[in-house]
Each structure stands twice: as structure tokens, then as C-alpha cells.
Amino acid sequence: MRLSNAALALAILGLGVLEVRAESRHADLLIENARVVTMDETFRVIEGGTIAIEGTRILAVGGGEVSQEFEAAQTIDAGGDIVMPGMINTHTHASMTIFRGLGDDVPDRLRRFIFPLEAMVVNADNVRKGALLGAVEMVLSGATTFVDMYYFEDEVARAAKTVGVRAILGETIIGFPAPDAKEAYGGLAYAKKFIREFADDDLIVPALAPHAPYTMDREHLAEVAGAARELGVPVLLHLSETQAEIDHIATEFQMSPVEYIDTVGLLTNELVAAHCIFVDGDDIELMKAKGVGVSHNIVSNIKAGKGVAPVLEMLEAGVDVGLGTDGPMSGNTLDMMGLLGYTAKLHKLAKLDRRVMPAKDVVEMATIGGARAVNMEDRIGSLEVGKLADLIIVDTDSVHMIPMYDVYSALVYAAKAHDVHTVIINGQQIVRNRELLTVDVEKVKRDVLVLTEQIAKKAEDL
Numbered sequence: 001m002r003l004s005n006a007a008l009a010l011a012i013l014g015l016g017v018l019e020v021r022a023e024s025r026h027a028d029l030l031i032e033n034a035r036v037v038t039m040d041e042t043f044r045v046i047e048g049g050t051i052a053i054e055g056t057r058i059l060a061v062g063g064g065e066v067s068q069e070f071e072a073a074q075t076i077d078a079g080g081d082i083v084m085p086g087m088i089n090t091h092t093h094a095s096m097t098i099f100r101g102l103g104d105d106v107p108d109r110l111r112r113f114i115f116p117l118e119a120m121v122v123n124a125d126n127v128r129k130g131a132l133l134g135a136v137e138m139v140l141s142g143a144t145t146f147v148d149m150y151y152f153e154d155e156v157a158r159a160a161k162t163v164g165v166r167a168i169l170g171e172t173i174i175g176f177p178a179p180d181a182k183e184a185y186g187g188l189a190y191a192k193k194f195i196r197e198f199a200d201d202d203l204i205v206p207a208l209a210p211h212a213p214y215t216m217d218r219e220h221l222a223e224v225a226g227a228a229r230e231l232g233v234p235v236l237l238h239l240s241e242t243q244a245e246i247d248h249i250a251t252e253f254q255m256s257p258v259e260y261i262d263t264v265g266l267l268t269n270e271l272v273a274a275h276c277i278f279v280d281g282d283d284i285e286l287m288k289a290k291g292v293g294v295s296h297n298i299v300s301n302i303k304a305g306k307g308v309a310p311v312l313e314m315l316e317a318g319v320d321v322g323l324g325t326d327g328p329m330s331g332n333t334l335d336m337m338g339l340l341g342y343t344a345k346l347h348k349l350a351k352l353d354r355r356v357m358p359a360k361d362v363v364e365m366a367t368i369g370g371a372r373a374v375n376m377e378d379r380i381g382s383l384e385v386g387k388l389a390d391l392i393i394v395d396t397d398s399v400h401m402i403p404m405y406d407v408y409s410a411l412v413y414a415a416k417a418h419d420v421h422t423v424i425i426n427g428q429q430i431v432r433n434r435e436l437l438t439v440d441v442e443k444v445k446r447d448v449l450v451l452t453e454q455i456a457k458k459a460e461d462l
């Protein structure tokens with residue numbers, strides 16, 4: 001116990017100091033009376049817990065006694081609600097909100113519908129508007145970080161910063177002219193400029209996003225791998241997503257897409273591979289050996305009728321797996337909370353075994369597992385001292401959340417996006433009482449709605 005200078009002086013002077021108080025530490029924000037789901041190594045859950053935040057970081061996590069240690073500028077009484085790490089959406093295309101619900105049941109959709117539509121419609125302005133809507137939707141449903149691949153990623157970055165959400169953003173590189181590149185593979189030059197612009201940003205991690213093994217040639221895949229090494233940035237890639245991709249790579253190169261990607265130098269610890277539906281035991285071993293992160297996108301995969309990624313086998317092998325919504329043209333919503341139940345239930349169904357994919361493992365993939373997949377586990381994904389203050393508060397007073405015997409069960413099988421009432425990212429409160437504090441949501445919605453008539457007209461011709 002330290003005495004304040006004044007108290008010390010009084011004590012020395014023998015003037016009868018009756019009260020000696022411990023000096024309290026300063027915090028910017030205290031969250032008290034919380035059911036803290038830490039997602040730390042021991043999966044500690046603290047009833048009546050407190051979290052102290054100073055600047056962008058978590059200063060303390062503990063029981064009610066922590067409250068006594070701090071003098072806080074602001075206090076939030078969680079009222080017994082769940083406080084947990086913000087979720088990490090490890091794969092999406094946020095700007096595609098402008099296309100949500102178009103051509104949903106069209107076969108061979110990517111080539112016959114999406115690519116031609118994007119060529120006609122996508123520009124910097126509507127990428128920004130779509131990304132704003134997407135970022136708003138993600139934050140309101142409990143994501144505090146998202147991983148995005150698209151065109152004009154500098155616009156997505158500005159949208160993410162406006163909303164105040166953390167993002168790993170990969171500029172798409174593809175083997176034909178794209179909305180932001182007149183030449184095939186022009187995305188690489190665009191990406192280099194984008195990476196320079198956002199190199200030191202506190203919310204944005206710029207990345208390279210080669211589209212897929214089947215939309216680029218070998219030489220350019222290798223060039224992207226070299227650029228990623230040189231620039232020290234993550235690489236985002238669609239991998240082993242369809243049977244057609246498997247057949248194409250097998251015919252051309254007599255190997256699996258995972259093996260093929262390894263031969264061009266892309267299969268590294270910096271890779272976040274989306275989908276990985278058609279991978280076998282050898283592929284999984286190779287992914288583990290190379291430290292690849294996997295984004296599992298169950299809702300998108302169900303809707304497209306693609307297949308079930310062998311995630312149980314990946315987890316068993318020790319591969320880092322996070323969860324993703326995929327783009328809003330694929331999964332239609334960017335709702336991470338809604339994804340949790342699907343993830344647990346589909347794997348149980350696929351294995352005809354209710355024991356597999358327990359709720360706790362699903363919450364792990366949505367938080368610290370996703371952080372590991374994107375190599376940010378030292379900064380985000382769990383509530384621990386020194387980590388960035390990215391967290392959400394989930395209402396436990398909703399009708400469907402009562403009673404709550406098991407917090408992981410409640411989150412996975414019962415909670416809804418709307419139960420997220422508070423969101424803090426990088427120490428900043430972004431959502432209070434389910435209201436976004438950073439942008440005018442009505443304007444964000446209007447800005448997208450004015451685009452839709454023209455988009456619908458163009459889509460009719462496809």
C-alpha cells in the first residue's frame with residue numbers, strides 16, 4: 001500500500017491520520033457486473049466480473065475486486081450480461097451488400113452472373129457505400145474485425161475506419177480485367193499502392209488477395225507470393241472451394257489445389273484460405289505444416305450446396321480455423337452470431353453425431369481461433385491484459401436467453417444478432433444500446449437503396 005504524499009506528510013507530522021487509502025489506478029473505462037467470457041487459454045468465465053480499459057488496451061480482467069482498484073472516467077454496468085471478445089469474420093466481400101438477394105438460385109453463378117454484373121456495375125463509389133452497409137451490419141451483430149477481399153479496397157478501408165471497425169483488407173488480383181484494373185492482374189499494382197497507403201494504420205491491415213487458383217495463371221500466383229514475402233503482408237485466397245476447381249487443377253497439374261498453391265510459394269503462415277471444402281488428409285497435414293489459417297464459411301457453403309469442409313479433421317490436426325460469413329451475395333447476411341448455430345449443427349448432422357463440434361469450440365473459432373487464423377492472436381480474440389480492447393456485450397435478458405445454464409450453449413444455440421447491445425473496438429465505444437455511434441445508419445441504408453434500381457435493371461439482362 002502506498003501513501004499519498006499529503007497523507008505521508010501528515011503521518012510524519014504526527015497529526016493523526018485516521019484513514020490511509022490505497023492509491024487507485026486510472027482507467028478510461030470500466031465494465032462492471034459482467035459475465036466475462038474471456039476465451040483465454042483456460043476458458044475462464046468470470047461471474048460478476050470487471051474489465052478495465054485504458055486507451056486502446058485492456059488494463060485488467062477479473063472479479064468485482066478489480067472495480068475497487070480503479071478510478072474510471074466512464075463506467076458501464078453490464079447488469080450480468082455476457083462480455084466477450086468481439087468476433088472475427090475471417091472471410092467476406094462487404095461491398096457486395098449492394099447485390100444482396102440478386103440471382104440467388106442461378107447455377108454456375110460466379111461466371112454466368114456475378115463476374116459480368118460486377119464488370120458492369122462496380123466502381124469506387126458503390127464499393128464504399130456497400131462496404132459501409134456491410135461494416136454496419138457486421139458491427140451490430142458482434143464482429144469487431146473482418147477480413148475482406150474485393151476491388152477498390154482503399155474505399156473499403158475508408159468505410160471500415162468511418163465505422164470504427166478493425167479490418168484485414170485484401171485487394172483482389174484476378175486473371176482478367178476487373179472494375180479497378182483495366183489489365184488482367186492489374187490488381188497487383190493497385191494492391192501495392194493500397195498497402196503503402198495503409199501500412200501504419202491502427203485499424204487496417206492491408207493484404208494481397210489473389211482470387212483463386214483457377215482464376216489466375218501459375219506465373220502470377222508465384223508473383224503474388226513473392227510480393228507478399230517482400231511486403232510482409234497477409235494473403236487472402238479462395239481455396240479448394242468447388243469440385244470444378246479440383247478437377248481443373250488435377251487435369252492441368254496432376255495435384256490438389258493445396259499442393260499446387262504450395263508449389264508457387266503461397267502456402268505459408270501468412271495465408272488465410274477461405275472454404276477449403278475439398279481437402280483430404282494429405283492436404284490438411286500440409287496446411288498444418290505450413291501454418292495456414294482457414295476460414296470456414298458454413299452458411300455460404302450450405303446455400304450454394306457445395307459441401308461440408310472437413311473442419312473437425314482440421315481442428316484435430318491442429319490447423320487454425322476461424323469462421324466467416326462470406327460475401328452477402330453468398331451467405332446473404334454478415335451475421336456472425338447467426339453463424340454459430342449453423343456451424344455446430346451442420347457438423348453434427350454431417351457426422352450423425354451430436355457430440356461433435358460442441359458449442360465451446362464454435363465460440364473459440366469465432367474469437368481466438370479466428371485471431372490465430374489471421375496471426376493476430378497476440379492482439380485480439382480473447383479478453384486478456386495487454387490485448388486490444390475489442391469486445392461486445394450480449395444481452396442475457398432476452399426471452400430466448402432465459403435461463404442460461406451454459407454460456408457457450410446460450411451463445412451458439414440461442415443468441416441472436418440483436419442481442420449484441422454494446423460494441424467496443426480499439427477501446428472506443430462504437431455501439432451503445434444497439435445504436436451505432438459512428439455513422440448515420442439511415443443514410444448508409446438510403447445510399448445503397450438509391451443504387452438498387454439501376455443494378456436490378458442491369459441484372460435483368462444476365
Ligand SMILES: [Zn+2]
Nearest residue numbers: 238274326327
Ligand atoms: Zn468469398
